[in-house]
Amino acid sequence: MEHDYLSRPALTRRESLNRAPKTKHQARRRTEPGTDSRPPRAQQRTGAKSRVVTAAAAIFAATLLFATSTPAGAVASNPGVFVMAPDVHQDAPSQTFSATGAAPIIGASDVFSATSAAEIEASRNAEIAAAGYTRTSSTFTNSITSPVQWPFVVGVPISDDFGPRASPCAGCSTMHKGLDMTPGEGSPIQVIADGVVRETGESDSGFGVYAIIDHVVDGEKVSSLYAHMQFGSLRLAEGQPVKVGQPVGQVGNTGQSTGPHLHFELLLNGSTPTDPYTWLSSRVAK
Numbered sequence: 001m002e003h004d005y006l007s008r009p010a011l012t013r014r015e016s017l018n019r020a021p022k023t024k025h026q027a028r029r030r031t032e033p034g035t036d037s038r039p040p041r042a043q044q045r046t047g048a049k050s051r052v053v054t055a056a057a058a059i060f061a062a063t064l065l066f067a068t069s070t071p072a073g074a075v076a077s078n079p080g081v082f083v084m085a086p087d088v089h090q091d092a093p094s095q096t097f098s099a100t101g102a103a104p105i106i107g108a109s110d111v112f113s114a115t116s117a118a119e120i121e122a123s124r125n126a127e128i129a130a131a132g133y134t135r136t137s138s139t140f141t142n143s144i145t146s147p148v149q150w151p152f153v154v155g156v157p158i159s160d161d162f163g164p165r166a167s168p169c170a171g172c173s174t175m176h177k178g179l180d181m182t183p184g185e186g187s188p189i190q191v192i193a194d195g196v197v198r199e200t201g202e203s204d205s206g207f208g209v210y211a212i213i214d215h216v217v218d219g220e221k222v223s224s225l226y227a228h229m230q231f232g233s234l235r236l237a238e239g240q241p242v243k244v245g246q247p248v249g250q251v252g253n254t255g256q257s258t259g260p261h262l263h264f265e266l267l268l269n270g271s272t273p274t275d276p277y278t279w280l281s282s283r284v285a286k
Contacts, residue, residue, distance in 0.1 A: 158181055
């Protein structure tokens with residue numbers, strides 16, 4: 001019997017390898033989980049796709065980093081282009097930015113501490129007191145924004161009140177028609193309300209250096225008198241319109257006086273003395 005293999009063509013190396021019996025190790029490799037049994041060309045396509053996805057992810061990450069770290073003004077120089085930045089909140093130290101010729105721009109995290117009007121006024125009064133008064137007191141509280149004020153911007157000692165008293169000197173009255181106020185010689189005196197200067201005078205007797213000013217307050221005429229001021233300190237002239245807070249003169253010891261002080265009177269209807277402390281306390285705005 002003839003063997004037919006003698007008449008068959010010789011097998012190629014690839015056919016020999018494909019027909020060769022598989023070992024257990026080779027068979028297991030083809031069936032292990034996670035091994036790719038697809039043809040080589042399919043594997044190449046899969047690898048190419050993976051590289052494309054990886055490259056796209058890298059480009060996206062770089063773009064996101066650029067968008068979150070670059071100021072919008074550096075990218076959108078064209079006014080018609082808007083750049084949306086991620087909504088990121090980050091605590092930062094308080095800062096104040098200023099631009100030439102513009103008001104300061106306050107950072108959003110800045111904390112504002114407002115000073116009250118009362119504190120501002122107290123500070124200003126203290127500065128004025130330090131500049132001109134040698135003695136102050138809590139006898140009254142002035143308001144520099146009030147239309148009616150005390151003759152001094154801060155409280156000062158009062159050595160003699162309105163009303164009956166023992167005569168302090170020969171020829172002095174036993175009925176005191178005003179207040180004796182003693183902040184120290186040379187202390188500045190101010191006008192108590194808007195008005196017109198009615199009378200001024202300078203002498204070595206009586207009121208010494210003095211001024212009388214007529215006012216209309218709450219629809220009623222009232223006159224203020226400032227006496228015993230220093231020679232040469234009077235800042236007013238008869239017929240002169242004046243404003244509240246305007247300088248009158250300086251505390252002195254002229255005329256019939258026992259020491260440096262301001263003798264201050266208030267005259268209702270221009271002639272009737274009234275207690276200046278009571279009248280001013282009810283009209284000076286707090």
